[in-house]
Amino acid sequence: MDIDNISELIPQPVPLRDIDDSPGPCCMSFGFDLNPLIQSIEKVGLINPPLLKRDNQGSITIIIGYRRIKALKSLKADGAGCRILSGDDILPVECLLLNLYDNLAVRKLNDVEKGMVLARLIPWIKTLEIVEHYMPFLGLPSNRATLSSYLKIEEEMEVRVRESIACGQLSLRNAIMLLDIDSISRSSIIDLISNLKLTVNQQRQLIEYTVDLSHIQGRPIPDFLDDQSIKEINSDTRMNNPQKGRALIRYLRMKRYPSVSKAERKFKKMISRLNLGKTVKIDHSPSFESPYYRLEVLFKDGQSLREKLENFMREDIDSLRDPWKKKK
Amino acid sequence: MDEGVQKYKSTKSILLQLKDIPVRAEKDDGPEEVACVSNELKRDMGKDTMHLVSYQGEFLKPCPGTKEYICCGYQILNVGTNCPLDCSYCILQTYFNRPNLRVHVNLEEQLGQVFQTIDSDPDKIFRVGTGEFTDSLALDPIIRWSETILRGFSERKNTVLELKTKTANTAGLLGSKYRDRIIVSWSLNSPFISCREEHGAVSLTRRLECARECQSEGFTIGFHFDPIIQHSNWMDEYRKTVDLMDKYIEPEGIIWMSLGSFRFMPALKPIIRRRHPETSILDGEFVLGLDGKMRYFKPIRMELYAFLNELLHQWHPDLGLYLCMESNEVWQESMGWRPETSEGLGNYLDERVRNFFG
Numbered sequence: 001m002d003i004d005n006i007s008e009l010i011p012q013p014v015p016l017r018d019i020d021d022s023p024g025p026c027c028m029s030f031g032f033d034l035n036p037l038i039q040s041i042e043k044v045g046l047i048n049p050p051l052l053k054r055d056n057q058g059s060i061t062i063i064i065g066y067r068r069i070k071a072l073k074s075l076k077a078d079g080a081g082c083r084i085l086s087g088d089d090i091l092p093v094e095c096l097l098l099n100l101y102d103n104l105a106v107r108k109l110n111d112v113e114k115g116m117v118l119a120r121l122i123p124w125i126k127t128l129e130i131v132e133h134y135m136p137f138l139g140l141p142s143n144r145a146t147l148s149s150y151l152k153i154e155e156e157m158e159v160r161v162r163e164s165i166a167c168g169q170l171s172l173r174n175a176i177m178l179l180d181i182d183s184i185s186r187s188s189i190i191d192l193i194s195n196l197k198l199t200v201n202q203q204r205q206l207i208e209y210t211v212d213l214s215h216i217q218g219r220p221i222p223d224f225l226d227d228q229s230i231k232e233i234n235s236d237t238r239m240n241n242p243q244k245g246r247a248l249i250r251y252l253r254m255k256r257y258p259s260v261s262k263a264e265r266k267f268k269k270m271i272s273r274l275n276l277g278k279t280v281k282i283d284h285s286p287s288f289e290s291p292y293y294r295l296e297v298l299f300k301d302g303q304s305l306r307e308k309l310e311n312f313m314r315e316d317i318d319s320l321r322d323p324w325k326k327k328k
Numbered sequence: 329m330d331e332g333v334q335k336y337k338s339t340k341s342i343l344l345q346l347k348d349i350p351v352r353a354e355k356d357d358g359p360e361e362v363a364c365v366s367n368e369l370k371r372d373m374g375k376d377t378m379h380l381v382s383y384q385g386e387f388l389k390p391c392p393g394t395k396e397y398i399c400c401g402y403q404i405l406n407v408g409t410n411c412p413l414d415c416s417y418c419i420l421q422t423y424f425n426r427p428n429l430r431v432h433v434n435l436e437e438q439l440g441q442v443f444q445t446i447d448s449d450p451d452k453i454f455r456v457g458t459g460e461f462t463d464s465l466a467l468d469p470i471i472r473w474s475e476t477i478l479r480g481f482s483e484r485k486n487t488v489l490e491l492k493t494k495t496a497n498t499a500g501l502l503g504s505k506y507r508d509r510i511i512v513s514w515s516l517n518s519p520f521i522s523c524r525e526e527h528g529a530v531s532l533t534r535r536l537e538c539a540r541e542c543q544s545e546g547f548t549i550g551f552h553f554d555p556i557i558q559h560s561n562w563m564d565e566y567r568k569t570v571d572l573m574d575k576y577i578e579p580e581g582i583i584w585m586s587l588g589s590f591r592f593m594p595a596l597k598p599i600i601r602r603r604h605p606e607t608s609i610l611d612g613e614f615v616l617g618l619d620g621k622m623r624y625f626k627p628i629r630m631e632l633y634a635f636l637n638e639l640l641h642q643w644h645p646d647l648g649l650y651l652c653m654e655s656n657e658v659w660q661e662s663m664g665w666r667p668e669t670s671e672g673l674g675n676y677l678d679e680r681v682r683n684f685f686g
Contacts, residue, residue, distance in 0.1 A: 177598075180598060180601060180602060211601075212610065212611070215608075215610070215611065216608075216611045256613075257613050257615075257625070258613070259613050259625050259627065259628060260613055260615060260625050263625075263627070286615070286616065287615035287616065287625060287626075288625075288626055289615060289616070289617055289618055289626060290618065291655065291656075291657040322627075324627040
């Protein structure tokens with residue numbers, strides 16, 4: 001059978017119970033919502049017949065139409081009109097590519113599904129070709145480090161984490177950070193991320209701080225995240241999720257960077273003692289690394305600038321110093 | 329070894345040294361990238377494989393400093409990359425896309441060009457070192473750099489060659505007749521860090537015994553406290569090292585000592601965590617520096633440097649102490665003076681060279 005002629009195959013009725021619907025070597029569907037497809041089939045029936053493969057032992061696997069078969073089964077249909085190829089007619093890699101092109105023609109794959117595709121391509125296609133051709137085709141940067149990350153997500157991550165990635169709750173970059181810790185710790189971090197709906201940046205900080213603190217304190221991550229202070233933040237009914245997220249990160253940062261946090265607090269206190277109003281602001285550089293501070297004045301014209309600067313000069317600005325230095 | 333390197337003298341000499349080691353010639357396909365490198369290789373970085381290559385880049389290159397911090401203006405003689413030692417803090421761990429102990433076997437043939445560069449600027453002092461991308465002496469018993477590169481540096485009046493190591497492989501050096509303008513230096517740390525983090529390096533005592541031997545054999549010596557790492561009892565621990573130095577070394581023969589606190593590219597952190605899960609070197613408060621590297625929060629660095637500066641100054645007031653990649657502000661606060669610019673620091677070190685070697 002020439003795969004160019006697949007469209008000429010006449011669909012024939014196949015009992016659904018005969019079709020193996022476990023995610024097979026061609027499957028690239030993960031974390032999807034079946035309901036729209038179920039509703040569509042209920043209303044207008046099956047429009048596109050799935051493509052199946054029957055091997056020499058007679059067992060039938062899905063090449064194209066994994067979701068359609070799943071939807072039909074959940075509708076308790078007995079059978080469906082499908083195109084069937086014999087196992088001898090088509091190579092496994094051709095099945096895989098058929099499914100890939102079919103999927104990409106109608107939808108965007110999520111990051112987990114992209115990992116599934118790449119993992120399934122690896123046994124058949126040279127790495128260089130995957131990197132140069134298939135990765136851009138999947139909308140991914142064409143480099144081996146990215147390939148390695150996607151493969152690891154597919155091969156090493158638990159279903160729960162992969163679900164978080166697929167639904168966009170956990171960013172891929174943060175998921176990669178989770179690869180380096182054990183699955184129980186991963187699970188407790190994912191719990192916090194999904195309970196508090198942390199932003200991508202907060203997720204990164206949460207992972208980084210907890211991994212570091214667990215090392216420093218010699219405590220497992222789940223044990224550390226079970227601390228009373230963290231529980232209190234999590235269960236505080238006066239705060240909404242974004243507020244809880246911010247409070248959690250603030251707490252962890254203070255634990256991880258006590259000296260930096262202390263300097264920031266002291267600096268804030270020093271500035272608050274000056275009567276600067278709302279239009280004059282003094283800032284420090286990130287982590288005080290630069291020796292300079294920044295003064296920002298909002299003014300309308302030369303005269304208002306002069307007034308603001310004169311007022312500013314009347315304040316005790318000589319008291320400003322690096323917060324870790326003692327008073328002169 | 330790469331195809332075609334058999335013709336180099338150094339290759340022949342190395343192969344003669346390693347008679348019982350299997351050798352394979354292969355085409356260099358450029359950098360192997362992460363996905364292609366097996367987990368095993370990532371863990372050991374190919375430290376059990378020596379790769380003889382003909383290096384096509386420039387052999388003499390300025391140390392890649394940044395304008396945000398003051399750099400000493402060192403020149404790197406690129407004799408090879410990667411190192412058989414396995415210090416947990418080592419920056420070379422990010423180079424695992426180029427695994428193995430890579431030895432640039434065409435060095436001897438390219439030295440002429442290196443000296444041409446040095447000779448073309450007779451008023452400039454070239455402070456040159458081989459210890460940036462590898463340990464200067466770890467492979468010397470096999471490669472015998474001490475036989476090939478000392479002479480050219482020793483004979484010139486506008487250069488010095490510094491060999492930086494954490495090993496006791498000084499036999500080749502001691503057997504050489506060249507002493508002038510050659511500096512042998514050891515990286516030092518606290519006993520706590522040395523024992524736990526400098527895997528494969530010899531003990532501090534052994535390093536200092538070697539330094540003493542080199543000193544008594546007429547070599548000028550140097551030391552480098554880099555990376556200084558904050559850890560429990562760090563003051564007492566670093567004091568122990570300085571006490572040991574006092575026991576073994578004549579401080580008048582030290583041309584310089586650098587101090588540098590631990591700093592690293594952010595990409596190194598997960599690699600260290602993976603390769604050295606028990607390490608405590610990442611426990612400190614690291615913030616993003618102006619050069620994009622993570623470094624200790626500024627007052628912590630100032631405290632580390634000020635403590636060591638005082639300790640070392642008490643031992644001897646003229647050790648040529650300098651900070652590696654720091655700001656004027658940190659210099660002033662911890663050392664009591666500042667070089668203002670990289671050129672200023674370069675001048676200070678050049679003056680040390682003139683005082684020691686004329």
